[in-house]
Amino acid sequence: MKIVYEIISFIILIFVIHAILSTVHFLLDLYEIYTKPFKTKILNMFNIKQKGKHKHKEESKNAGTNNATAPVATNRITNAFNFLIGVDEAVEKIKDALELPIIYPEKVKEYRIKPAKGILLYGPPGTGKTSIAKATALYFGCTFIYLKASDLLSSRVGESEKNLSKYFEYARANKPAIIFIDEIDTIGMKRDGMNINRASDILLNTLLVEMDGLISNEGIFVIAATNRPDILDEALTRPGRFDHKVELKLPNRESREKLFVLYLSKRPLAETIDARYLSRVTEGFSPADIRAVCENAAVKALKREIKNTAEKGIKMEDIIEEINKIRGSL
Incomplete structure (x- = not known):
């Protein structure tokens, strides 16, 4: 027992x-x-240096003492937009919205100009919204913070909001900064009032609060991208939030021709490729579609060369075949 x-x-x-x-x-x-500490997804492209919090304060102080009109943004790549094709109008709108507040913030204050808080990029899938956002950060010498809206949502209560706030904290410590929110419609859909505790609605409220606070945090700009601007909540699209809306359209014939030339350059070609003809038969194709055509044609040509070393390079028929595949899926 x-x-x-x-x-x-x-x-x-x-x-x-x-x-x-x-x-x-x-x-x-x-x-x-x-x-x-929250792990941020920072795209430190082309060795753009990101200033720490204390260093930023010291540099800002010195800049204000030496010359009130001295540019704040550093390490600018002024030809960053040159690599984008068919988006000249969109680029000009972005420059108009951000050039003064980023390059001459003190003068903007002096003239009491209210700088843009956000830019909304919208258009069909594959039109280069993310590429334009990256190029904008490079052009203005900004810290670039990439956020995919769907990745922000967490199953743990309160974690999504904390994570988003920490991205903004990082931006404040590394100004000038651009926060790019891809697929913002994931968290920015119109609220119907039926489910006030929906995770996306709560996260949207946090985003709105952070954006409203940007008036006292000059040097932080939000760029968002969506394929469906029609389903966004009015709180996002009203003036004072995403003040500038920039449409990205599918490329015209001339732009498609340039895209084919770009994506086929520096690749081995078996024969002369008629880019003008390719542009005529790809009406409705996005830049991403054209890039996929060229990539897949290159893979096809490489496999053929491996089997027979005498057949080297991309042929016109390889490209046409890939165009037909994509056209069938459009």
Whole structure:
């Protein structure tokens, strides 16, 4: 009987220890959630230097002392937009919206000009919204922070909002900064009032609060992209939030011809490729479609060369075949 009692006592002790360890692990998880620095997705392209918080304050102070009109943005790549084709109108609108507040913020204050808080890029899929956002950061010498809206949503209560706020905190410490939110319709759909606790609605409220606070945080700009501007909540599209709306259209014939020339350049060609003809038979194709055509044609040509080394380079028929495949899926 004594042995049975000892066995039962031992089993109870094991359960108690397991319960204590589980509690400790749970508390450690909570500690990690609320104290561990959030890992940001920063695209540090072309070795753009990002200033730390204290360094930024010191540089801003010196810039204000030496020359009030001195540009704040550094490490600019002024030809960043030159690599984009068929988006000249969109680029000019972006420059008009951001050039003064980023390059001459002190003068903007002096003339009491209200700078843009956000730019909404909209248009069909594959028209280069992300590429334009990246090029904008390069052109103005800004820290670039890429956010995919769907990745912000978390199953843990309150974590999505905390993560978004930490991105804005990072931007404030590394001004001038551009926060790019891709697929913003994921969290910015029209609210119907039926489900006030919907995760996307709560996250949208956090975004609106952060954007409203940008008036006291000059040097931070939000660019968002969507394929469906018609389903966005009015709170996002009203003046004072995304002040500028820039449409990206499918490329015209001339732009398609230039895209084929660009994506086929520096690739081995088996024969002369008629880019003008290709542009005529690709009406309705996006830049992403044309790039996919050239990539797939290159893969086809490479496989053919591996089988027969005498056949080297991309042929016109390779490209036409890939065009027909994509046209069938449009």
